[in-house]
Amino acid sequence: MEDKTGSQLSRSDVTLEHLYLNRRTFIRAGLLASTAAATGLTYRYFNPQPVSEVATSEIANVQSPAKPLDVGQPNSLEDITNYNNYYEFSTDKRAVAKKAEKLITRPWSVEVGGLVQKPKTFDIDEILGFPQEERIYRFRCVEAWSMVIPWVGFSLKTLLDQVEPLETAKYVAFQTHYDPKVMQSSFSAGIDFPYVEGLRLDEAMHPLTLLATGLYGKQMPNQNGAPVRLIVPWKYGFKSIKSIVKIMLTDKEPPTTWNISAPDEYGFYSNVNPNVDHPRWSQGTERRIGEVAMRETLMFNGYADEVAHLYDGVDLTKNF
Amino acid sequence: MNDVKFYKILISVNALTPLALLGFDAYSGRLGANPIEFFLRTTGVLTLVFLLVTLFVTPLRKLFGWNSFIKYRRMLGLFAFFYGCIHLVTYSIFDKSLHIGEIVADVWQRPFIAIGMLALFLLIPLAVTSTNGMVKRLGGKKWARLHKLTYLAAVLGVIHFWMIVKSDVFYPLLFAVGLSVLFAVRLFWPKKKPVQKVSG
Numbered sequence: 133m134e135d136k137t138g139s140q141l142s143r144s145d146v147t148l149e150h151l152y153l154n155r156r157t158f159i160r161a162g163l164l165a166s167t168a169a170a171t172g173l174t175y176r177y178f179n180p181q182p183v184s185e186v187a188t189s190e191i192a193n194v195q196s197p198a199k200p201l202d203v204g205q206p207n208s209l210e211d212i213t214n215y216n217n218y219y220e221f222s223t224d225k226r227a228v229a230k231k232a233e234k235l236i237t238r239p240w241s242v243e244v245g246g247l248v249q250k251p252k253t254f255d256i257d258e259i260l261g262f263p264q265e266e267r268i269y270r271f272r273c274v275e276a277w278s279m280v281i282p283w284v285g286f287s288l289k290t291l292l293d294q295v296e297p298l299e300t301a302k303y304v305a306f307q308t309h310y311d312p313k314v315m316q317s318s319f320s321a322g323i324d325f326p327y328v329e330g331l332r333l334d335e336a337m338h339p340l341t342l343l344a345t346g347l348y349g350k351q352m353p354n355q356n357g358a359p360v361r362l363i364v365p366w367k368y369g370f371k372s373i374k375s376i377v378k379i380m381l382t383d384k385e386p387p388t389t390w391n392i393s394a395p396d397e398y399g400f401y402s403n404v405n406p407n408v409d410h411p412r413w414s415q416g417t418e419r420r421i422g423e424v425a426m427r428e429t430l431m432f433n434g435y436a437d438e439v440a441h442l443y444d445g446v447d448l449t450k451n452f
Numbered sequence: 453m454n455d456v457k458f459y460k461i462l463i464s465v466n467a468l469t470p471l472a473l474l475g476f477d478a479y480s481g482r483l484g485a486n487p488i489e490f491f492l493r494t495t496g497v498l499t500l501v502f503l504l505v506t507l508f509v510t511p512l513r514k515l516f517g518w519n520s521f522i523k524y525r526r527m528l529g530l531f532a533f534f535y536g537c538i539h540l541v542t543y544s545i546f547d548k549s550l551h552i553g554e555i556v557a558d559v560w561q562r563p564f565i566a567i568g569m570l571a572l573f574l575l576i577p578l579a580v581t582s583t584n585g586m587v588k589r590l591g592g593k594k595w596a597r598l599h600k601l602t603y604l605a606a607v608l609g610v611i612h613f614w615m616i617v618k619s620d621v622f623y624p625l626l627f628a629v630g631l632s633v634l635f636a637v638r639l640f641w642p643k644k645k646p647v648q649k650v651s652g
Contacts, residue, residue, distance in 0.1 A: 160458055164465055171469040179473075179490065181482060207485075215485035223620035226484045275618070277486055322619030393619055412564055412615060421485045425549055 182214040183229045188351040188358070191284050195265040203270050203434065204420075207279040209348050211421050216355045217273065218374060219323055220308070220315035232354040234314040235375070240359050246305070246380035249296035256359050260345055262286045267342055267363075272404045272433045274368035276426075278418045283363055285344035289337045297333065297381050304336040305329075305386035306362060307378035323393045329373035330386035330400065331364065332442075340365055340438055343376075366432040366439045368402045399452040403443070404433035408452050456523055463524055467531045470498055471538075488546045495539040496568075497623070500613060502532035503606045504630045511637040526582050529602065533579045536572045564615035571608035574601050606631055 186209065214229045221231040242259065245251035264284050272278045292304070310326035318325045335341060342363040345352055352358040357374025364371050370390050380386075390398035397411055406416045406429040417426040432439050443451075474494060477483050483490045506528040509521050548554045558565045578599055580586070587595045610631055614624040 160462075164462055167462060167466050168469050171466045172473060175470045175473050175494075178494070179477060179483070182484070211485040219619070223618075225486075226490075277489070320620065320622070322621060409561070412562060414558070414562070419486065419488065419547075424488070424546060426547065 180224075180226050180230065182210055182226075183233075186213050186350070186353045188346070188353055190350055191260065191264055191346045193264065194284050194349055195263065197265050197267060200268060201435075203268055204280050206268055206282045206348075207421050212279060212281055212347060213353045213355055215279075215421065217275075217369065218355055218357070219321040220310065220325060220327065221355070222316070223321055229353075229355045235354040235358060236311070236314070237354065237359040237375075240309075240377075242360060242376055242379060244291065244295050244379045246382055247298040247301035248381050249298060250294070252295055254291070259291075259343070259360055260351075262290060264345060266349070267344075269340075269342070269363060269365040270430075270433050270435075271363075271365065271369055271372075272418060272429065274370055274398070274402070274410060274415075276413055276415065276418050276429075277421055278429075278433075279421045282348055283342060283344040284346035284349060285342045285360075285363065287339050288341045288343045288362065289339065291343055291379075292337060292381075295381075300383050301381035302333055303382045303384065303386055304331050304333055305378075305380040305382055306331075306373045306376055307380075308373055309375045309377045323389055327373060327389045328386065329362070329371055329388050331371070333381070334442055335364065335439075338439060338442065340435060366404055366435040368398075368404060370398070371402050401443075401446075401448070401451050403448065403452075404429060404431070405448055405452070406431060408449055456520070459524060460527060463527060463531075467502070467528075470494065471535075488542070492539065492542050492547075495535050495542060496613065498535040499532050499539055499572075500606070500609050500627050502528055502535060503602065503609060504627065504634070506532055507602060507606060507634050508630075511634065511641070514637075514641060529575075530579060530582060533575045536575060540569070540572055564612055567608050567615070568612035571605045571612060574605040574608070578602060578605075603634075606634075 215225045216228040216232075217225055218228045218232060221228045221235075238256065240256040241253050242256070243251075243253045264286055266282055266284055268280060268282045270278060271281050306329045308325075308327035315325070331341070342365075344357075344361050344363045345359065347353070347356060352361065357372075357376075360376050361374045362372050362376060371388075385400055388398075388400055390402075391400055404415075409415050415429055418429045419426050430436070474483075474491060478487060478491065481487075506525055509525040509528065513519050513521050544550055544555060548558065559569055560566070578601060581590060581595065581598060590598065610624060610627045613627060614621060617624055
């Protein structure tokens with residue numbers, strides 16, 4: 133057969149319609165599958181899965197407190213170790229666990245000095261040598277979520293008593309380890325490093341204030357602030373500084389990282405207070421990790437009986 | 453099946469993939485320790501993604517002459533609205549237990565909630581007038597002017613995102629840069645007669 137253009141193609145040379153359609157279908161299926169896979173992988177990248185195992189060693193001879201506080205059922209180890217604010221590693225709470233694997237916690241020492249009679253640098257093994265007890269505390273983050281965590285540690289007072297604070301000491305300043313080789317920059321995190329925090333001396337000496345060395349009976353997982361961190365259960369979580377390398381007693385209110393970053397949002401005290409909202413969100417309620425509905429936030433995170441007297445005559449709205 | 457139809461399916465499949473995975477992860481408990489926060493954040497980010505993609509349709513047409521892109525703009529915009537609605541419903545149910553009084557108080561007391569809510573409400577008239585019938589009823593010019601509101605919604609959406617972040621503004625900044633590019637294109641691109649009717 134010859135068409136008008138005179139080409140010599142015969143009917144049988146025309147690509148059969150079903151073959152042509154087959155190829156098109158094939159290309160389309162490939163396009164669908166590959167773009168959907170790329171979209172799915174992008175989603176997965178933003179939804180990191182928990183790191184399975186936290187392999188830290190057991191802490192020996194952990195005592196239970198004489199009078200345990202009734203704080204509710206502790207959260208699971210998986211939740212506690214996979215939802216962390218540790219800005220030196222990541223600002224994504226779910227990405228911290230993996231990144232914090234790089235934190236080197238041995239050798240480790242904590243310098244304690246400033247306005248004290250006997251300044252001393254404690255090796256981490258010395259700190260682990262103090263009598264350890266389990267303290268199950270509520271933990272309330274300023275972001276309006278909370279957990280119940282079975283910490284292991286001892287009252288900070290025990291350590292401070294050893295260095296004998298001077299009469300002139302009124303505050304305690306804390307500093308986190310900062311290693312730019314394994315941690316991200318201040319620029320990426322948006323806050324200054326090394327991270328610093330502070331307490332009034334009477335807050336630091338309060339029996340509830342814990343120098344925590346572990347949780348669930350084991351040494352502190354990296355992502356939770358290994359090897360030693362502060363826990364002040366009646367204050368927002370960011371006061372409970374992680375991976376401490378330095379404790380200084382001072383006569384002036386020490387600078388604190390979040391207060392430097394946003395003074396109108398984060399005060400020096402940062403006591404949990406449902407009546408004083410963060411400028412951008414309510415502090416009246418919180419989501420307990422593992423629960424669906426929000427629950428009421430308690431004054432001083434439920435520790436009012438123990439600590440309210442520390443703030444007699446202090447305007448907690450002004451001194452937030 | 454013609455190409456337009458196929459590409460519409462392609463876009464829908466990709467647009468719904470994150471939602472399907474969110475649903476699967478929610479069902480199998482893989483949304484992390486605070487699943488509601490993750491769901492809320494992801495649907496919010498997806499709303500912004502689709503808003504920006506929608507707004508990039510016109511610059512891409514102009515830049516590369518991909519005129520057929522216009523055929524997919526409506527569905528992209530509707531996906532933005534769709535994710536925005538899921539975002540709002542999630543917040544209303546899980547953060548506020550559907551207490552209207554508390555939601556109103558939240559809007560009143562917290563600017564970032566008010567801004568986000570306003571951004572989403574701005575999308576309602578746009579979704580309603582997205583049909584061919586409505587384009588005809590309004591007339592192309594009027595319709596196009598009304599749908600410029602998409603820009604305002606996107607700006608408010610990015611501010612809303614920026615305001616909830618504590619200190620690391622990387623992702624809000626990414627969206628802000630995208631928006632800036634869009635505005636730059638709008639402001640500095642030489643004006644030409646539209647090549648095609650604006651509907652689609």
